[in-house]
Structures are given as structure tokens and as C-alpha cells.
Amino acid sequence: xxxxxxxxxxxxxxxxxxxxxxxxxxxxxxxxxxxxxxxxxxxxxxxxxxxxxxxxxxxxxxxxxxxxxxxxxxxxxxxxxxxxxxxxxxxxxxxxxxxxxxxxxxxxxxxxxxxx
Amino acid sequence: xxxxxxxxxxxxxxxxxxxxxxxxxxxxxxxxxxxxxxxxxxxxxxxxxxxxxxxxxxxxxxxxxxxxxxxxxxxxxxxxxxxxxxxxxxxxxxxxxxxxxxxxxxxxxxxxxx
Numbered sequence: 001x002x003x004x005x006x007x008x009x010x011x012x013x014x015x016x017x018x019x020x021x022x023x024x025x026x027x028x029x030x031x032x033x034x035x036x037x038x039x040x041x042x043x044x045x046x047x048x049x050x051x052x053x054x055x056x057x058x059x060x061x062x063x064x065x066x067x068x069x070x071x072x073x074x075x076x077x078x079x080x081x082x083x084x085x086x087x088x089x090x091x092x093x094x095x096x097x098x099x100x101x102x103x104x105x106x107x108x109x110x111x112x113x114x115x116x
Numbered sequence: 117x118x119x120x121x122x123x124x125x126x127x128x129x130x131x132x133x134x135x136x137x138x139x140x141x142x143x144x145x146x147x148x149x150x151x152x153x154x155x156x157x158x159x160x161x162x163x164x165x166x167x168x169x170x171x172x173x174x175x176x177x178x179x180x181x182x183x184x185x186x187x188x189x190x191x192x193x194x195x196x197x198x199x200x201x202x203x204x205x206x207x208x209x210x211x212x213x214x215x216x217x218x219x220x221x222x223x224x225x226x227x228x229x230x
Contacts, residue, residue, distance in 0.1 A: 031216055041155075041205060043220040056217050090161060094216060104151070105218060107161035 003027050006091050006108040013081055014116055020077045021111045023091030030095060031055070032074035033105065034066060037088040046089075049074050078113075086115045118143045120208050120221035128227050129198055136183070137193040137224050139208030145169075148212045150191040152182065155205040155223070164206075167191060203228045 004025045013019050034046040048056035052068040063079045091108040119142040129135045152164040167175045167182045175182040183192040195202055205225050209218040
């Protein structure tokens, strides 16, 4: 059973298009995240949702819009894709905000987005 | 703001030797956590080990141990008896209590030589 799954695994698209990446976790976790890993392997948080509510938005352009229909899903929609959006996008989830020991985050396999 | 520094962009280590991957952090928070993740060439992020800022003992998980020196703000990862399968990128990360986001370092690429 996959704990955190993402689809698609690879996404190649042209500039200006709109695309979505889906994420689902079956761990019963309360919090989900989107991270971006650039070509230099640097990982940076983009968004965090707790029980379907946005908690963190790290100065991500408005073209990126996360949507959480329920606490097991956090999808990422990107409008008007740009070349600089090419990266690997990771979804992650964790159990609880209250105790830091619960902050272990489980990551999805990643989605490699290539904008041409 | 929190910051993680990993000064070793790459390391080559002979199989079966022990490895220490360096990590220093900068935070003004009293309560925080330190994490290590492994990213093999296949791309997934694998949680390895966690250390809480108030934990007095160094964390250990199998062949992984975290050498936590709070006064020096360092949280080095030690891998004992390295294996070929340990070849991967290793990321140190931190988060503070009450704020769940992870702040990552730039990573260290570890290559185990047979």
C-alpha cells in the first residue's frame, strides 16, 4: 500500500498551459504539504494544509493554487506554466501539529515537471 | 528564520567504513526538531532519523545515529558500516515547534565505493 501517492510521475508540457498534480495519503494524517525541488536539488516548502485549511504559503506565485477537497488529498494546480516551473514537486504528509515529535513527514514519489 | 548548512556537497567513502555527514543549523527557537532524509537516485525522499532539541540522548535508528551537539548547533548523521545502497543524496532539515514546515539544507551526495 502506497502511503503518499502522486500522479502523474512525469509531466511534460508547453509554456502557457495549465496543469494539475494530484496527491493522496492513506495514513490518516492531518497535515499535507507541497515542496519544490529545483535542478540543484534544493528543496523548499510551497504550501501546507491542515485539515483542509491553508496554513503555510511561502510566497509562491498566484499561478500556483493548492486545493484540498478533504484531508487525504492535496492537489496542486498551476496556471500559465513558465520555464522556471520545471522542477520535481513532492507532496508530503504528517500526523500532528501539536507535538514536534510527530513532525516526521512522509513524502510521495515526486512529480517531475518539465516545461518546454 | 531557520537555516541549515551542509558544507559537504559530495563524499566518497569505502564500503564498510563509517561515514559522518555534517549539518549545522541556525535557529533562535527554543524547541525544534532535526531530521535527516535520504534521496536515492530513484528520487523518493526517505525519512531516516529525528532528534528533538530537548532530547538529551543522541537518536539512533539501526545503522544511523545523530551526533547532536546543541551548543555547537550541529546535528551530524553517522552511518556505520556503510553499504553500496547508502549511495544517495542526504538532506538535513529542521522545523520548530508550532510550525510544521521543514527547512532543508542543500544536501550531500554520498557515494559508497566497493
